[in-house]
Amino acid sequence: MANRKVLRIIVWLFVIGLIFAFSAIYYVFNMPRRNIAKENAAFTMTAKQLISDFKKDENGANAKYLDKVIAVSGEIKGIRTLDNHSMVFSLEDAMEGVSCTIDSADVVRNTSKLSQLKGGETATFKGRCSGMLMDIQIINSSPE
Amino acid sequence: MKELYLIAVFCLVFISAGAQNRYFTKDAKINFNSSTPIEDIIAESNQATTFIDLDKNELVFSVLTTSFKFRRALMEEHFNENYMESAKNKDFSKAKFSGKITSPIDWKSEKAVVVEVKGDLSMHGVTKPITIKANITPGKTKILANAEFKVTPEDFSINIPSAVRDKIAKEVTIKVDAIYAPYQQ
Numbered sequence: 383m384a385n386r387k388v389l390r391i392i393v394w395l396f397v398i399g400l401i402f403a404f405s406a407i408y409y410v411f412n413m414p415r416r417n418i419a420k421e422n423a424a425f426t427m428t429a430k431q432l433i434s435d436f437k438k439d440e441n442g443a444n445a446k447y448l449d450k451v452i453a454v455s456g457e458i459k460g461i462r463t464l465d466n467h468s469m470v471f472s473l474e475d476a477m478e479g480v481s482c483t484i485d486s487a488d489v490v491r492n493t494s495k496l497s498q499l500k501g502g503e504t505a506t507f508k509g510r511c512s513g514m515l516m517d518i519q520i521i522n523s524s525p526e
Numbered sequence: 527m528k529e530l531y532l533i534a535v536f537c538l539v540f541i542s543a544g545a546q547n548r549y550f551t552k553d554a555k556i557n558f559n560s561s562t563p564i565e566d567i568i569a570e571s572n573q574a575t576t577f578i579d580l581d582k583n584e585l586v587f588s589v590l591t592t593s594f595k596f597r598r599a600l601m602e603e604h605f606n607e608n609y610m611e612s613a614k615n616k617d618f619s620k621a622k623f624s625g626k627i628t629s630p631i632d633w634k635s636e637k638a639v640v641v642e643v644k645g646d647l648s649m650h651g652v653t654k655p656i657t658i659k660a661n662i663t664p665g666k667t668k669i670l671a672n673a674e675f676k677v678t679p680e681d682f683s684i685n686i687p688s689a690v691r692d693k694i695a696k697e698v699t700i701k702v703d704a705i706y707a708p709y710q711q
Contacts, residue, residue, distance in 0.1 A: 415599040440616040448613050449592065449606075464553050464572055481552065483573060512592040513612075513619045515575045517552070519590055 418510050418522040419488065421451045429456025429473040429480040436514045447511040453526055454480055455506035458499060469496065471507060471523075478516050482507035482523040495525045547580040547633075549669050554704035556589050560695040567601060567694065569594040576704050578669060583627040585643060587702065590620050609684050610650055621649035623656070631662065638663040643673070652682040660702075669706040674699060 425447065432454055436443040456473030463469050467486035473479050484507075489496060499505050509523025554574035560567040574589035591610045596602045606612040612619045625645020632639075640661055647656045660673035676697040679686060686694050 411598070411600055413599050444613065444616060444619055448619065462553070466572060468572065470553070477552075481573075512573075513590045513616075515588050515590060515620065517575075519573055519593060521573070521593055 416510070416522075418451055418508065419524045423453035423508050424450040426453040427455075429454050432480055432518055433474060433478070436518050440514060444513055448513055450511055451508060452511050452520060453506055453508040454482070454520060455504060455526075456480060457504050458501050461499070461501060471499070471505065472517070473505075473507075475517075479518075480520060481517045482509055482520040484509075484523050484525075488522070488524045492525050499525065548577055548709040549580065549706035550575070550577045550709040551704050551706050554587070554589075554702065556587075556594075556700065556702050558594075558698050558700045560698045562693055562695050565693045567596070569596045569601070569605065571595065574702070574704070576706070577709065578671070578706055580633045583631065585623075585625055585627065585645070587623040588620055591649070592619065609679070609686070614651075617648070617651045621647070623647045623658075625656075625658070627660075627662075631664070633664045633669075636663070636665050638670075647677070650682045650684050654681055667708070670704070671706065672701070672703045674701045676700070 432443075432447070432452070435446070454473065456479070458471055459474060459479060460472035460476035461469065467489060469484045469489050471482045471484070473482065484492070484496070506526040507520060507523040508526050509520035512519045512521045552575045553572055554576045555570065555572055556574045557568065557570035571589050571593040573593040574587060576585070576587040578585050591612045592606055594602070594605065596605065610618065623645055625643045627641050628644050629639075629641040631641055638661055640659060643658045643660050645656065645658075646653050648654075656675065656677075658673050658675045660671055663670040676699050678697050679694070
């Protein structure tokens with residue numbers, strides 16, 4: 383009789399463990415995307431500083447900034463809307479400056495703020511740094 | 527009168543020689559697709575930078591590996607951390623292609639042509655020669671280009687653990703789509 387009780391407990395524990403394991407796997411597999419807009423910026427800096435850090439030592443800058451959330455401010459030198467409705471704001475230089483890409487969902491969320499921004503003005507964008515091609519790319523950004 | 531004519535011709539030649547015959551875009555699309563019976567993996571980036579030099583028939587493409595978006599956040603993480611090792615150094619954080627259009631192309635025709643582009647593809651710190659067939663539609667205000675080609679991850683020393691090898695295609699199909707505008711410096 384006592385043996386059966388022990389067995390029962392073991393079976394239940396096993397089942398509960400299994401449920402936990404599966405939900406953990408399910409969660410990791412479907413883990414939510416980072417919500418960059420809600421994260422605090424790891425660095426707050428000017429676009430000029432970021433550009434000079436990358437031009438000086440790209441590997442070092444990658445180690446420091448890659449995948450980090452940065453709030454970067456500078457003069458808007460170019461604004462363009464892509465065919466997937468995301469927007470790109472170029473800071474300091476249209477070709478070799480900082481390009482902040484705003485995903486279409488965030489464009490919708492920030493319509494009024496974005497429509498006020500014009501070339502020549504200074505603006506701040508917060509996003510995830512994805513590295514440097516000609517320009518330094520800040521993705522998943524939103525205006526501050 | 528004759529002198530004036532000569533000056534005009536001289537100016538024209540000078541202007542056309544001074545104009546840089548380059549087209550570019552910073553918003554080219556690159557997507558790749560690994561399709562197996564177990565899982566379809568699709569990723570896309572809208573942030574590839576590319577230039578075409580019409581005088582030399584040369585073409586360059588580059589994209590940051592961290593700019594690719596996947597259906598699942600976990601795939602993105604695995605792609606960057608385990609496979610592309612994007613954070614390792616600057617050669618790992620981007621993929622590049624530079625090549626030359628080897629078939630004849632008339633940039634003034636405005637007619638779509640299929641051309642062969644021969645060049646080098648670099649990613650994950652490895653450079654390999656590759657020949658790509660591309661569709662190009664020349665134009666004055668914009669040039670359209672697209673291409674599709676296949677690469678084998680192992681050729682670029684991308685190690686895929688045997689446990690997940692069946693989930694990733696032996697050959698990954700890459701599609702490129704760009705709309706170029708004239709480049710003025």
